[in-house]
Amino acid sequence: MVEQSETRFGWASVVLIWAVAVAGSAIVGGLALSGQSSWFGDDSWLGLYGALGVVLAATVIGTLVVQLATRRPEGFVGRVSASIGGAVVVVALAALLLAPLAAG
Numbered sequence: 525m526v527e528q529s530e531t532r533f534g535w536a537s538v539v540l541i542w543a544v545a546v547a548g549s550a551i552v553g554g555l556a557l558s559g560q561s562s563w564f565g566d567d568s569w570l571g572l573y574g575a576l577g578v579v580l581a582a583t584v585i586g587t588l589v590v591q592l593a594t595r596r597p598e599g600f601v602g603r604v605s606a607s608i609g610g611a612v613v614v615v616a617l618a619a620l621l622l623a624p625l626a627a628g
Contacts, residue, residue, distance in 0.1 A: 534591075534594055534596050534599055534603050535603065535606075537590045537591060537594055537603065537607070538603055538606045538607045538610065540590060541583050541586055541587050541590060541607040541608075541610070541611055542607070542610045542611060542614060544582070544583055544586055544611075545579065545580070545583045545610070545611040545614040545615055546614055548579035548582060548583070548615075549576065549579055549614055549615055549617075549618035550618075552572070552575045552576055552579060552618065552622070553618060553621070553622055555575075556572055556622055556625045556626070557625065563575040564578070569626045569627060570626070572622055572625065572626040573619060573626065576615050576618060576619050576622075579615055579618075580611060580612065580615045583607070583608070583611035583615075584608055584611070587604055587607040587608055587611070588604070590607075591603055591604050591607070
């Protein structure tokens, strides 16, 4: 019974990281739709992808911080893999959706 609650808490932290990826991608998308053309000093069309890269980097660091804070070694690799994998999927979808804005 104790293992189920520990696992449930661990997977809630995975969903938290996915939510951070969604929020970060939504912020970058919102700024792109509002006409933001300079991202971290990069005026080229690839600057948008640099901003999405920062979102992905933040989720990777956040994953490690959150998973180490759970202090649950059981399933650590699985939770980290799921967190980062889900964040990559979210950011990749955002990159695909924002491609017409970046190119145009």
